[in-house]
Amino acid sequence: MEQLSNYRPTKAVIDLQAIRNNIKNLRQHLQDHVQIIAVVKANAYGHGVIEVAHAALEEGATILAVATPDEAVQIRQVIPGTDILVLGASPVQFVPYASEHNIILTVFSPEWILEAAKQHTTKTLLLHIKIDSGMGRIGTASQDQLHQLYDAIQKVPNFETDGIFTHFATADEEDAVYFDKQVSNFKELVHSLPSKPRLVHAANTATALVKDPTLQFDAVRYGISMYGLAPSGYVAQRLPFPIEQAFSLETELVHVKEIRAGQSVGYGATYTAAENGYVGTLPIGYADGMIRKLGGQSVLVDGQRCPIIGRICMDQCMILLPQAYNVGEKVTLLGAQKGEFISIDEWAARCETINYEVPCIITARVPRIYNNVR
Ligand code: PMH
Secondary structure (H helix, E strand, C coil): CCCCCCCCCCEEEEHHHHHHHHHHHHHHHCCCCCEEEEEHHHHHCCCCHHHHHHHHHHHCCEEEEEECCCHHHHHHHCCCCCEEEEEECCCCCHHHHHCCCEEEEEEECHHHHHHHHCCCCEEEEEEEEEEECCCCCCCCHHHHHHHHHHHHHHCCCEEEEEEEEEEECCCCCCCCHCCCCHHHHHHHHHHHCCCCCCCCECCCCHHHHHHHHHHHEEEECCCCCHCCCCHHHHHCCCCCCCCCCCCCEECCEEEEEEEEECCCHHHHHCCEECCCCEEECCCCCHHHHHCHHCCCCEEECCCCEEEECCCCCCEEEEECCCCCCCCCCEEEEEEEEECCECCHHHHHHHCCCCCCCCHHHHCCCCCCEEECCC
């Protein structure tokens, strides 16, 4: 989102160098012929799609993957040329734009192909067939369906089966029984085709980093670790290289005041001071994605952990300070400050969710600012 103004000190600082390093390390880990598909859907997992896309392409990613047609259009308007793969379903009305602008679509039903063939195409439309090998989301699940789909594509002069792919449901877990079943389902279906499409791909981060290297096939779809986060604790312990969290969240104290023992803070007056102290107010709240479940979470002030007290409001929240800091004092909610660090994983644990969700839910009201060099 383009920022028209930025008068509030709350900002997400995105370390593009960390993202670059994470991709560089991944490159080393892949077999030479394997391409990197940078998964930049959902505004690059909340990190800012255009800047991340540029960084990923400069580090050797060759394809950008998004979830929706609109995300593809957003990129295409500023980045010409590069292949963009839409991982989700597209309406057939998107076919003319996709063919004209070199956008690869995911397909999984012959009926869709019949409807899409009626659309006007100016250039060849590249298609990737999605196999549902066990995720149960979108995809073709049987050989019959796959062959119907493949044949339907073959019959349309301007359509081409450029790729075939699947997605694993349990790649980040230790138990490999379900994973292995998905692998064999996928391989069986791919091998049943009369010829191999240009790009066979299946690996997400967990598969690319901790599984059998042959599952890298022709390309890997690299998402969460590009942003410096491990897909699970299991993968975190087995990473072949260290990854660096790219997302920091910062603000400043906008008000500092004394609180007396017995005084309360925030909606519902749920926090009552046991002793005299200092309270700082931060200009960030649940409308920024700092959800109320983060009450009690610490933030960093002067390298010290200070707890959020009371309920988080829509646009503000309050913290307990160890001393009377000045208005304007820097506050780090995520990331490093003076040797201390608050990880996205720590927030995810407090919110009883996964790290993926944390940067995604920091809303567009929070500007993304970029550090490109360190
Ligand atoms: N490929 C597909 C089809 C995906 O949906 C995702 C992530 C990735 C690759 C990248 O996975 P990684 O980030 O683990 O590397 N998709 C999602 C999702 O739909 N919900 O959480 C992650």
